[in-house]
Amino acid sequence: MVKIRMMRMGSKKSPFYRVIAIDERKQRDGRPLEFLGTYDPRVNPPLVNLNLDGIDAWTAKGAQLSDTIASIVRRVRRSGSTVSGAAGASGAAGASIAASASPNAAGASAIAEVTGG
Helix, strand or coil, X not given: CEEEEEEEECCCCCCEEEEEEEECCCCCCXXXXXXXXXXXXCCCCCEEEECHHHXXXXXXXXXXXXXXXXXXXXXXXHHCXXXXXCCCCXXXXXXXECCCCCHHHHHHHHHHHHHCC
8 A cells, every 4th residue: 555654864863854655565765656745844834845736646546644744734735835834935924834836936936035136
């Protein structure tokens, strides 16, 4: 059975997670079937970037969400956004979820802020 769960990345004491679709018999960091997003718990609020269409496609094929991923997906759907946290913030103080056209747009705006363009 295919599970949608997190794969730990990052260095010691600096966790960063990728959301992946993987066979449940594979190890935590095994080769995934597909990358579906990222989760960075080190920033406040946590930065979440999900491919909801991909998650929906896998669940339609019978994939099961882990408890943690189900909670994160529920939070993102409730907010109506695929990007949340510091990088997706559009200037609203205290906003935990901010709307963005695409994950690349949030990265481009963050780069534009740093470079001043």
